[in-house]
Amino acid sequence: MKNLNRMRVQAETLGVTLRPHVKTCKSPDVILLGNDGKSCPITVSTLREAEYFADAGFTDIIYAVSMVPGKLERAKDIMKRGVDLKIIIDDANIARQIGEFGDQNDCNFNVMIEIDVDMHRAGLSPDAPEVIEIAKIIHEQQGTELAGVLTHAGESYECETKEQLIQAAENERAQIARAADNIIEAGYPCKIVSCGSTPTATYAQNLRDVTELRAGVYVFQDAFQAGRGCSTNNDIALSVLCTVISHKNNQSRIITDAGGMALSKDQSTRGTDFDCGYGIVCDIDGNIIDNLIVTGANQEHGIITTKDGSDFNFASYPIGTRLRILPNHACMTAAAYDEYNVVDNGTDVIDTWSRCNGW
Known part of the structure; x- marks a missing residue:
């Protein structure tokens, strides 16, 4: 609740709509918890997520992965369920194909143009001529409607200081706003101006011209x-x-039943001054055990050693001891499971929340 409320207040303070990206939790229960039990605009990374959240009553969804023609039939089916599904592209030829499909199938796709502000993963530079070309195609042809622009400041994950994060957030804001301005100046609508990542969302100082x-x-x-x-x-x-x-005993380490399949093998903290191996080790109540680290993760075995290389105190962790591991990357770890156990006071399960997997 603390995490959810903090981001809600941040969006309210900045005067923008919060559109949670459900790729992390993939659970309506989590998103509803943060929105007083009501549905809200969301972002998804798979059409499976879109279908799952549509079943839960969510009707305003951005599918934030480049659309390809082979997925249009499935997207059309989601839209027919009363969902305002917005799709993203960065290619003029795909824009034409979406329009042709929409025209032939009596449906109208809300299309957003993906803008690359730093990461060079997907999307177009804000000033690229292709942005206006695609906007023109989407706006003028049958079967599509231009909904706006979208970006993700992926390089914010490389920032090491608060100042760098603030700068990354401002760079994201300025560049996506410039892309929107370019489209509007060319005579086309740009209702939605969408940006965000957890680091830039946390450190943004203002989101002028972002919606x-x-x-x-x-x-x-x-x-x-x-x-x-x-x-x-x-x-x-x-x-x-x-x-x-x-x-x-001969290697001064303990083995747990949580290996790579349970924790994921994401080591995003590797090489940093806060490296925690494959996860942060806690006792059953979630209290962090400072000198322990998960140094290895085989398929079903986790290897825990001391951080400072001192001898392991085996008496404190007899076989059968239960521990908790906090993940490096919550999205990757959560993907191994079909549901969440909501706990209070150690292992007392007070609720179970469903989640979806697959594509």
Whole structure:
């Protein structure tokens, strides 16, 4: 609740709509918890997520992965369920194909143009001539309507200081706003100006000319976000419950039943001054055990050693001891599971929340 409320207040303070990216939690229960039990605009990364959240009553959805013609039939089916589904592209030829499909199938696709502000993963530069070309195609042809522009400041994850994060947030804002201005000056509509990542959403000082803010991992936070100053380790709301299954006395380490399949093998904190191996080790109640680290992750085995290389105190962790591991990357770790156990006071499960997997 603390994580959810913090981002809600941030969006309200900046005067923009918060559109949570559900790719982290993939759970309507989590998003409804942060919105007083009501549906809200959301972002998805798979059409499976769009279908799942549509089943839960969410009707304003951005599918924030480049659309391809082979997925249009499925997108059309989601729209027929009363969902305002917005899709994104960065290619003029695909824009034409979407229009042709929409015209032939008596449907109208709301299309956004993806803008690349830093990461060079997908999208077009704000001043690229192709932005206006695509806007013209979407606006003028049958079967499509221009909904706006969207970006993700992926390089914010490389920032190491608060000042760098503030600068990354301003760069994201300025560049997506410039892309929108270019489209409007060319004579085309640009209703939605959408930006966001958890780091830039957290550190944005103003979002002038932006209409909405997207972020995802903030709902749980993780070791990487904490290390970058977007939260603290005590804000991390997701953990994997595991059990000590073996003592390796000759190697001064213990083995748990949470390996790569349970924790993921994401080591996003590697090479930083807050490296936590494959996860932060806690006791059953979530209290961090400072000198322990998950140094290895085989498929079903997790290896825990001391950080400083001192001898392991095996008596404190007999076989059968239950521990919690806080993840490096909450999205990747959560993807291993079909549901969440909501706990209070250690292992008392007070609720179970569903989530979706797949594409």
